[in-house]
Amino acid sequence: MPKLIVFDGNSIANRAFYGIRVLTNREGQFTNAIYGFLNILFKFMDEEQPDYICVAFDLKAPTFRHTQYDKYKAQRKGMPEELASQMPVIKDVLMAMHMTVLQLEGYEADDIIGTVSAQCEAQGMLCTIVTGDKDAFQLVSDLTTVKLPVTKMGNTATETYNVQAVFDKYGVSPRQMIEVKGLMGDPSDNIPGVAGIGEKTALNLIQAFQSIEGVYQNIDHADIKKGVREKLLADREMADISRSLAEIHREVPLATDLTHYIIKPYDAAKLMPLLEKLELKTIIARVRKNQPSNQPIQEVEAVDILTGLTCMELNTPEAVKKLKISDSMTYKLHLEQHAGAKRIGGISIFANGNAYFIPIDGGFFEQEMIASVQHLFEDASIIKNGYDMKSDIVILRQWDIRFDGIGFDVMLAAYLLSPNSAGYPIAELAQTYLSATATNSSYFDVVALSKLCPILKKQLVDNEMLALYDDIELPLSTVLADMEIAGFKVDKKQLNEFSTLLEGKIKDLEFDITALAGESFNINSPKQLGVVLFEKLGLPIIKKTKTGYSTDVDVLEKLKDKHAIIPHLMSYRQLAKLKSTYADGLVHVIEPRTGKIHTSFNQTIAATGRISSTEPNLQNIPIRTELGRQIRKMFVASNDDYVLVDADYSQIELRVLAHIAHDPVMIGAFLNDEDIHRITASQVFAVPLAEVTSQMRSNAKAVNFGIVYGIGEFSLAEDLKISRKEAKRYIDSYLMKYEKVKQYMHDTVESAKEKGYVTTLLNRRRYIPELKSSNFNMRSFGERVAMNSPIQGTAADIIKIAMIAVHD
Structure with a gap:
C-alpha cells in the first residue's frame, strides 16, 4: 500500500531550534534549526520509506480561528529572530530537494496536515504525520499514524500513535480528543476551555458521556460532581467555542492530486551550494544517501581527490620494507574494535606523490606487518603528518613502536580554527575545505589529510595562531600521550577495603533513614522517596517533575533544616556515589596488563582550551570531605623509589585577570604576596584589613572567582545563600573598587560583539554566536562567555606551557 509522510514544519523546526545548541556558519547565519530539522526529516524518510512527502508550515497571517476568537494565541510572543531567519532557508532547502512545501493564508499547518491525511484516507493510502504537537492525535485513524519525536533521558526517541495507542493512553478515541480539548482548553494556544476543568476531569467526562454535547445532555447525572457541574454550566458557550477552535479543519483548498507529493530526485545544482554555504557537512553526506534511487544525484563539480594518483596495496612485510620515504609522509591508522579494545586494521600512507595501503588483518602475519612499519614511525628524519596523533602514539606504543618526528596534526589545527564544533571528522573537513565527498576507499582519508595540511596551516597563519599550534598544542599532544601511556597507579587493596568501609556506613544510613521514614522503601527511587518526603512526612514541596516530586540535591539542600531525615539522605547519596564511582569504579578500570588506570586526555573538546579527562574522569576526584580525600591518597607512585609531585599555580585565573585588566590594586596584592581575598573583602565591605572576618x-x-566566571547576582546569591539585592550590592561594590576590571569586562564584550570572538593572550580564539541572539538570556550568556573565556583560556595556555616544560 502506498504511503505518504507529512511533516509539521513549524513544530519540527521549533523542536530542533530549542533542542540543539547554537550553530552558525562563518557568515554568522544561524543553522541549528536547519540542521536539526533535516536530521529529523532524513531519520523518518529512512524509517518510513514513503512514496510521497510534503511539509506543512504556518504563515504569519491570522487564521479563521482568530476571526472566531480574537484572543486565540494572543499570549504568544513572536518567533525568536534566530529561528525566524532559518525558516525561509529550510523552505529553500526543501524546494531544492523537490519536496512540496504547503502553506496557505488563513489556515494553520495543522489544518493542511489534516486535509492531506483526509485525502490519503479517501484514496486508501497510508499516511504518517511527523509532529511535536499532540493536537494531531485527533487525526489518527486506521490509515493515519502520528509519530511524535520526544526526548527521554537526554536521548531523542519516537512515540507512535495509532488508534489503539491513543485509546491506551487517554481512554478515548482519536476524534474524542477534540471534545477533551474543548473542555480542558489549551493554554499554549490560549484556548480557554471550561474554567477549572483539567485534563483528568475532561477525560473522565468524555469517557462517560462521549462528547461535550453528551456531557451537557447529562448535566444532572450523579457521576458529575456538584462543583464540576457548576463550572460546566457557567462556561457552556466557551466549551463550544473551545471545541470549535480545537478541531482541525480538514477541507483546506489544496490540490487533490496526491501525485504532486511524489518523491522526486533532488535538484543538486541548487541544493549542494546551499548546503555548502550553510556548512552542514554531515547533512551533505546524508543528502546523497537519501537521494531517491530511481535517479542518481547529479554531481556538482564534486572533487575526486584520488584522480590521477597511483594507489598501491602493500600486503606483505617485504613489500612494506621496500617502501623508501625520504623526508615526510602523511599517514592514517584505520582502527577497529576487537574484544572491547582498539586494534589496527590497516595503515594508509601518502608519500612520494603516491598512496599506499598496508592491511593488518589480525591474522598470522599481524605482528610482522606492524613490525614492518616500525622504521617509518621511529625515524625522526621522516616528518609524520596525520590526524589525532596523540591517540596514534598511544596505540603504536602497544606494539613497542616509539613514535618520533611528529609533524602536522589536522585534528588539532581544525580544533583551533573552529573550537565550538562538536567534532572534526575527516569527511566533514574534506567536504568543507576540499569540496570532496568521502568514499569507502582505504586511500581517501590519507589523501584528504595530505591536502588539508597546507590549507589548515595557512589558515592558522592568517588567524595568527600558528605559534599557539607549534609551541603549545602540538608539543602538548605528545606530553598527554606519554601521560596516557604511563598511567596512574592506585592501591587496589586500599580501594577494596575503602569500598567495604563505605558499604557499612551506607547500611547504617539506610537503617536510620528507614527508621525516620517509619517504613521500608527504595531510597534510590526518586518516586518512592518523593512520596515519603512530601506525602507521608508532609515536607514542603519545592519542585515537581513530570513524573512526581523532585528530590534532587538542590531540593534536599533547601529542606535540610526541615527534618532529620534530610541530612541522612544527603550523606547517603554522597557515600553511595563515592562507592560506585570511585571505590568500585576505579577498581573496574584498572588495566590488568599494567596494573594502572589509563585515562584519555581530551585536547579538542573545551572551547576555552582546557584539557578534560574521560574513561575515567580523573579530574573530579573528591577533595571537600575527609572520606573523599581518602580516595586521593590511594593514587600512589609506580614503585617505592618514586614519589608523586603535585605542581599547580596559585590563583592563576585571578592573576591573569589582574594582568589583562591592568588593575593596580590586584597587581599590587599579588606582587606583595598579600591575601587577595582579604584585600577584596576590605575593598568590598569597606573595612580595614585587620577587621576582615573569615565570613567576609x-x-x-x-x-573574586565569580567575576572570573561572569557570575550574575542570581547565581552569587544562590552560592552565598544571601538575597539577590545583597549579591548585587557585592558585585556593584566590587566593580566600583576594581575599576580596571569593570572597564576590561565592558571593553571585552564590546570587542566580541564587533568581531564575533575573543582571544587569549596567546591568541586562542573563541567564537561567540550567542552575542547576536535577540533572546536576552542567550545574549547574557554570550556576554559572560566573552568576559571569562580570555581569562580561562589564558590560564589553560599557561598551564599547558608548564606541562610541556616539566615533561621536557
Whole structure:
C-alpha cells in the first residue's frame, strides 16, 4: 500500500531550534534549526520509506480561528529572530530537494496536515504525520499514524500513535480528543476551555458521556460532581467555542492530486551550494544517501581527490620494507574494535606523490606487518603528518613502536580554527575545505589529510595562531600521550577495603533513614522517596517533575533544616556515589596488563582550551570531605623509589585577570604576596584589613572567582545563600573598587560583539554566536562567555606551557 509522510514544519523546526545548541556558519547565519530539522526529516524518510512527502508550515497571517476568537494565541510572543531567519532557508532547502512545501493564508499547518491525511484516507493510502504537537492525535485513524519525536533521558526517541495507542493512553478515541480539548482548553494556544476543568476531569467526562454535547445532555447525572457541574454550566458557550477552535479543519483548498507529493530526485545544482554555504557537512553526506534511487544525484563539480594518483596495496612485510620515504609522509591508522579494545586494521600512507595501503588483518602475519612499519614511525628524519596523533602514539606504543618526528596534526589545527564544533571528522573537513565527498576507499582519508595540511596551516597563519599550534598544542599532544601511556597507579587493596568501609556506613544510613521514614522503601527511587518526603512526612514541596516530586540535591539542600531525615539522605547519596564511582569504579578500570588506570586526555573538546579527562574522569576526584580525600591518597607512585609531585599555580585565573585588566590594586596584592581575598573583602565591605572576618573573606573569595566566571547576582546569591539585592550590592561594590576590571569586562564584550570572538593572550580564539541572539538570556550568556573565556583560556595556555616544560 502506498504511503505518504507529512511533516509539521513549524513544530519540527521549533523542536530542533530549542533542542540543539547554537550553530552558525562563518557568515554568522544561524543553522541549528536547519540542521536539526533535516536530521529529523532524513531519520523518518529512512524509517518510513514513503512514496510521497510534503511539509506543512504556518504563515504569519491570522487564521479563521482568530476571526472566531480574537484572543486565540494572543499570549504568544513572536518567533525568536534566530529561528525566524532559518525558516525561509529550510523552505529553500526543501524546494531544492523537490519536496512540496504547503502553506496557505488563513489556515494553520495543522489544518493542511489534516486535509492531506483526509485525502490519503479517501484514496486508501497510508499516511504518517511527523509532529511535536499532540493536537494531531485527533487525526489518527486506521490509515493515519502520528509519530511524535520526544526526548527521554537526554536521548531523542519516537512515540507512535495509532488508534489503539491513543485509546491506551487517554481512554478515548482519536476524534474524542477534540471534545477533551474543548473542555480542558489549551493554554499554549490560549484556548480557554471550561474554567477549572483539567485534563483528568475532561477525560473522565468524555469517557462517560462521549462528547461535550453528551456531557451537557447529562448535566444532572450523579457521576458529575456538584462543583464540576457548576463550572460546566457557567462556561457552556466557551466549551463550544473551545471545541470549535480545537478541531482541525480538514477541507483546506489544496490540490487533490496526491501525485504532486511524489518523491522526486533532488535538484543538486541548487541544493549542494546551499548546503555548502550553510556548512552542514554531515547533512551533505546524508543528502546523497537519501537521494531517491530511481535517479542518481547529479554531481556538482564534486572533487575526486584520488584522480590521477597511483594507489598501491602493500600486503606483505617485504613489500612494506621496500617502501623508501625520504623526508615526510602523511599517514592514517584505520582502527577497529576487537574484544572491547582498539586494534589496527590497516595503515594508509601518502608519500612520494603516491598512496599506499598496508592491511593488518589480525591474522598470522599481524605482528610482522606492524613490525614492518616500525622504521617509518621511529625515524625522526621522516616528518609524520596525520590526524589525532596523540591517540596514534598511544596505540603504536602497544606494539613497542616509539613514535618520533611528529609533524602536522589536522585534528588539532581544525580544533583551533573552529573550537565550538562538536567534532572534526575527516569527511566533514574534506567536504568543507576540499569540496570532496568521502568514499569507502582505504586511500581517501590519507589523501584528504595530505591536502588539508597546507590549507589548515595557512589558515592558522592568517588567524595568527600558528605559534599557539607549534609551541603549545602540538608539543602538548605528545606530553598527554606519554601521560596516557604511563598511567596512574592506585592501591587496589586500599580501594577494596575503602569500598567495604563505605558499604557499612551506607547500611547504617539506610537503617536510620528507614527508621525516620517509619517504613521500608527504595531510597534510590526518586518516586518512592518523593512520596515519603512530601506525602507521608508532609515536607514542603519545592519542585515537581513530570513524573512526581523532585528530590534532587538542590531540593534536599533547601529542606535540610526541615527534618532529620534530610541530612541522612544527603550523606547517603554522597557515600553511595563515592562507592560506585570511585571505590568500585576505579577498581573496574584498572588495566590488568599494567596494573594502572589509563585515562584519555581530551585536547579538542573545551572551547576555552582546557584539557578534560574521560574513561575515567580523573579530574573530579573528591577533595571537600575527609572520606573523599581518602580516595586521593590511594593514587600512589609506580614503585617505592618514586614519589608523586603535585605542581599547580596559585590563583592563576585571578592573576591573569589582574594582568589583562591592568588593575593596580590586584597587581599590587599579588606582587606583595598579600591575601587577595582579604584585600577584596576590605575593598568590598569597606573595612580595614585587620577587621576582615573569615565570613567576609569567604564571601569575597566567591565574588573574586565569580567575576572570573561572569557570575550574575542570581547565581552569587544562590552560592552565598544571601538575597539577590545583597549579591548585587557585592558585585556593584566590587566593580566600583576594581575599576580596571569593570572597564576590561565592558571593553571585552564590546570587542566580541564587533568581531564575533575573543582571544587569549596567546591568541586562542573563541567564537561567540550567542552575542547576536535577540533572546536576552542567550545574549547574557554570550556576554559572560566573552568576559571569562580570555581569562580561562589564558590560564589553560599557561598551564599547558608548564606541562610541556616539566615533561621536557
